[in-house]
Amino acid sequence: MLQELTDGEFIARVQASRTLIGPTDRRIIDAIVQDPKAVVEGTVSDLAKRAGAAQSSVIRACHSLGYGGFQEMKLTVTRDLARREVTANENPELTFNGDLTSDTPPTEIIRAIAVKSAETVRTIPDTVSPEAFSAALDALQQATRIVVVGNGTSAGSARDASYRLAMLGRTVSAPSDSRTQQLHSHHLSQGTVCLVISHAGSTRETLNAATAAKDSGATVVALTSFRASPLTDIASIVLVAGGFDYGFRLEVMASRLAHLAVIDALFVGLALREPEQSALALEAVADIGARAKL
Template identity: 45%
Template sequence: MLAKLAAGSGDALRRAPVSVDPAELDRAVALLHGADRVLVLGVGTSAPLAQDAAYRLLSLGILAEAPLDVHVQHVRAGLLRPGDVVIAVSHTGSTRETVHAARTAHEAGASVVAVTSFSTSPLTEVAHAKLVAGGLETRYRVEAMTSRLAHLVVLDALYVSLLLADRDRSETARQVLAGILAEHRF
């Protein structure tokens, strides 16, 4: 079983660079590089990815948050303005709470970056940049498993691209982060 799961995960990781449109990735990086604030949305198995992405963006000096509560996500989305960006992570692109919050952000004037496994979905309909990558899920999995790995690679690609796009801001933020984290270690 372990070997089969590892093979499926490896396949999802190998397919990710091929399935993501480079122009869409560039568009997402440009939107995020100029963002005033970033709201990262994700529920269920996408929530940990959203949390990780927000923390990584903060480590680059980008004001980002990923509220866990779906009502807070929706309220925060409604308070966004032009110049702000939402990253919405959803395997299906059809998760009601994520799509509603993304749509609300779009209507408020924010840009939406979708990280999903399906190119046609309610989420991609409101997205300004569509980062499509995912795995072939089996019938035994209740929630997407291999797709989370593909989405994590996409989010890591955004992180590294943003780091390289503004090395001065990233280095300043890294120094602040290192100092703060040092206080939490023995």
């Protein structure tokens, strides 16, 4: 019985690159997912034959996922399979990938979702470019003003990002109204940042604000789930972190967890760059909290 890939770095890359994948790439990716062991044990020629594609198409598909070539992709699949075996040996229940139904016990539901959510967070380093993350830190650290934009399921993440940046003493706003978002973005300038959070990167109101920020000369930092979208075309810096598609719109929910984790990483990264200033700012936050309890 074939053991399909259902999570891990390879699947994370497929999800992040979904909008870049054409029909031929899809056939090749499906062949990898359906029989990963054959990929580990075979050659680029073997995979091309199973997918009904040319060897050059296999290499091109690897490139579309961000790999340098077939061997780099093969190493990832090997690690994913090894990690799954270790996990299964430690706790067989963690390999659960079956569909949840109306008969699923509540304890199984929460366990399954928790496992999937944890896997989403674990794969963030596989899709977030270190160079892009460093560039985002540079832009946020040097920004004289920051506007955070997020709508729909990303609205809560935007508010969280704004609060955390304010905790470090940054001048930041996160308007909840889409027109106010566009207005604030329009009044940005060079040396400022518009941090835009969007799962699919295609929400019209969000794109309007991002475009206004770009036109004003601000640096647009996108935190999104896919490598290619209307938002990534606008942004100067793109941080890709998303969730797997498990049905029940869990992809969107898992992506929210991934985005919050990246926001936490930005918060910590900024704090570490300016430890003394950050310590003073966080002390002020603690004082405000203490006074609120009186």
